[in-house]
Amino acid sequence: MRVIVVGGGIIGLATAARLAGRGDQVTVLEKEPDLALHQTGRNSGVIHSGLYYAPGSLKARLGTAGAASMTRFAEEHGVAVATTGKLVVATGADERDRLRVLAQRGAANGVPVRELDPVEAREHEPDIACVAALRVETTGVVDYRGVCAVLARQVGEAGGTLLLGRALRGARTVGTQVRVDVEEAGTGERHDLVADALVVCGGLHADRLALACGVDPGARIVPFRGEYFDLAPEAAARVRGLVYPVPDPRFPFLGVHLTRGVHGDVHAGPNAVLALAREGYRRRDVVLRDVLDAASWPGLWRLAGRNLVPGAAEVARSVSRTLFAASVARLLPGTTADDLHPAPAGVRAQALHRDGSLVDDFLIRTGPRQVHVINAPSPAATASLEIARHVEAELDRTIGSAVRGGA
Incomplete structure (x- = not known):
């Protein structure tokens, strides 16, 4: 399956590495000239334990599991961790x-x-x-940028492609394909990429990107x-x-x-x-x-x-x-x-939310052949490998639903 993953932060890269590792043909789009320049590269570097989150929530389940999986990942790949x-x-x-x-x-x-x-x-x-x-x-604490470097390498080793300086401007699902409108930094040139599925991990711009792809983000x-x-x-x-x-x-x-x-x-x-x-x-x-x-x-x-x-x-x-x-x-x-x-x-x-309440848990929205990570604050970096598993399951579910629906 051809999958475009938007976002070169830790969640996008973890998702891309997971999908590429199972054999999908993955292309990562990142609007910046380098990876992990925003939330991933500007946090405290803490591996959170799962202490604070409502029992049964995604934050609690994925955060607690992520504390173990992130520590293990860093140790296995020589990333600074304690x-x-x-x-x-x-x-x-x-x-x-x-x-x-x-x-x-x-x-x-x-x-x-x-x-x-x-x-x-x-x-x-x-x-x-x-x-x-x-x-x-x-x-604990970890070098999240170092983790991202390993994930990016895994994407490449599995045959995936990382395209820096490429911004998502919109997407539409047409039948069994997703047509993705991409703008190149510097030149402003735009062209379409075609894939079987789209995953957007847009961080600070997640709601806007969802809307540009025809998906209701459910929050601002x-x-x-x-x-x-x-x-x-x-x-x-x-x-x-x-x-x-x-x-x-x-x-x-x-x-x-x-x-x-x-x-x-x-x-x-x-x-x-x-x-x-x-x-x-x-x-x-x-x-x-x-x-x-x-x-x-x-x-x-x-x-x-x-x-x-x-x-x-x-x-x-x-x-x-x-x-x-x-x-x-x-x-x-x-x-x-x-x-x-x-x-x-x-x-x-x-x-x-419109009523002023916080979206307190991770929020993931789907559309035809699309998955959008809308809300992923702390402990998202800790839980990123587990969030990637969850996104993978959501992607397979939405692809399966599209097939059953005749898309």
């Missing part, structure tokens, strides 16, 4: 109940979790402040910029592994946390502020179309109305390094603004 474990710490008495709920959720998802008192927590992280903590041993992508800092060497030396706060259930993000990466650096972040461009990695990045898309979606205003206080705190932390340092100091006392060195930001593609 299973460091992490602490989730309650810094105030009001967070104890949320910590217990988190422990129960982890247990329901099959994640090995231990509840610790402050003395036990300091055995893992001597300089961390807390009144209670959870220890999760299966969390709204971009949130996550800003990071690297800790100065003296502060970094006080962090052994990964330290997370207890997440605020009112907000979709995990909060500012500390991560020792595979190369020994320690970064703090991210916060989460509305970006004024889908690829808006700097505050000054503004794309009018992206602003209008977000502002015209009722869901954004409803989400903002329900999260005025935490949203305002995120904006304040974005413009004040002192406030950002204060958030870090709740976990690592004594941290000051001088300990924070700016690091590259990322942008999270968050899908929102």
